Amino acid sequence: MTHKKQIDDRFERFGVKSFTAVSKVNNFVDRLESGNVSGTKCKTCGLVFFPPRADCCQCLSEEMEWFDIKGAGRLISFSMLKYAPAGFEADTPYAVALVDFKTCKVFGRITKDISEENLKIGMQMTVAVRRLENDKITYEFHHP
């Protein structure tokens, strides 16, 4: 009898529709599961990465440690999509945005609780985990 090799495809769970199944930073999904949006920091040279990475392009080290994104950041820009790419049509309208948390910048969606009229570049934003249907998990930005 042959044993099927187990594939660690946790990354398949990230977002509304994931295009990546396997990544060395699959633990990102477990950290979402425990309520944290996390980046990585190189243990050798201290360079900080978000999105998290398994490899440091500055010193070529693979020794990374996780850190969690805390507190409020500043909204750099956003766009409200009224038309969506295939697979996301049911979600419209939704806003994608970039938020600057000083240590790193984070790309994601803004909660639907804030209307477009109430969004303004420069406003404070926090990031929080959100559970989706079909055992998917993501994060979104909120106004504190």
Added chain:
Amino acid sequence: MSNAAIIGVGQSPFVRSYPGSIRELAFEAFKEAVRDARITVGDIDASVVCSAPEYDKQRSPAGVFAEYLGLNPQPTFYVETLCSSGSTGLRLAYSLTTSGLHDVVAVIGFQKMSEISSSESQERMGRGADIQWESPFGTMMPAYYGMYARAHMDTHGTLPEDLAAIRVKAATYGQLNKKAVYRKPVSLEMFSDPENRMSGPIASPLRVGDCCANADGSSCIIVANREKAAAYSKKPIWILGLGAASASVNLGGRSLYTGLTVAQKAAQQAYEMAGVGPKDVDVAEVHDCFTIAELMAYEDLGFAAPGKGKELIRNRETYKEGAIPINLDGGLLSKGHPIGATGGSQIRTVVLQLRGEAGEVQVEDPKIGLVHNIGGVGLYGNVTILGSRP
């Protein structure tokens, strides 16, 4: 002194749905370019095929084209930098001809986008961004450029009407271009009329009228080294400057959201290589996949100071009669944007201008032309400077 020149240019009509296969589509531009260069197919020593492979059913189209275009057994290969593939092909052709490896190289760009739906195409195009960390949120090109537009408006006071004015300009010239997809007039009023399709929201603040359309099309540029260019061509158009750059695919890895660093860096390199500056440019083609992309190009290329791009369009300086005529073929906004064919089409327009063969949109006696071709949302950038003299 330039050591390579463009001796032939060709372009298929850009259409919503091409009634033929990709090899037949490529043949249309190739035939026009070979006839334009007044050479025979056998004079071409190598070919470079430019496209974005996610639209192709055919794996490795270069080999298929080489056979169909009569280019066997010469070497052929494929090059890709998303929407800037065509000008990356030109950069390669320059290297191949000036290195002495080949005398004459054909750069063939194409895309047949009509075989998939618009939303599928948005999804595939969106995958030209970061599929691991951004695509899971449902991103697409208009949303990314929308974010740049919003930041530009917030920082510099650019208005939605300024962007609409760029589309109006594009349509002014698009109407005159028989090879353009969109040839109807566009007015500012259309953008303020909620009933009009142009004003329909896509990804705020961008509206339908701010976005270019998908298209099927092909382009071909024939590049020769100095010796062959002089032998074959009465009006070679010389490659004076080439600049190319890349930037972080993830938006969070960037430092500027009101301009594209790839365009700034590529422009700096191209100006330096050509020994000219923005004021020396007589005519330009810029990558207006979205209206905001043209506005940022004004600033990134140094035609306007940062934040002052809006003044150029408000004062009609980028019209044919203005200080720096831009996109007199209607741009991507009118022509449509068949990804791999776009760079070659832009280059063709500037070549025709520099030869004095641009017809109704001919600028008076231009000497220096510039082509700005961007891949993805400022992921890749190529700036090419061409001249009527070496």
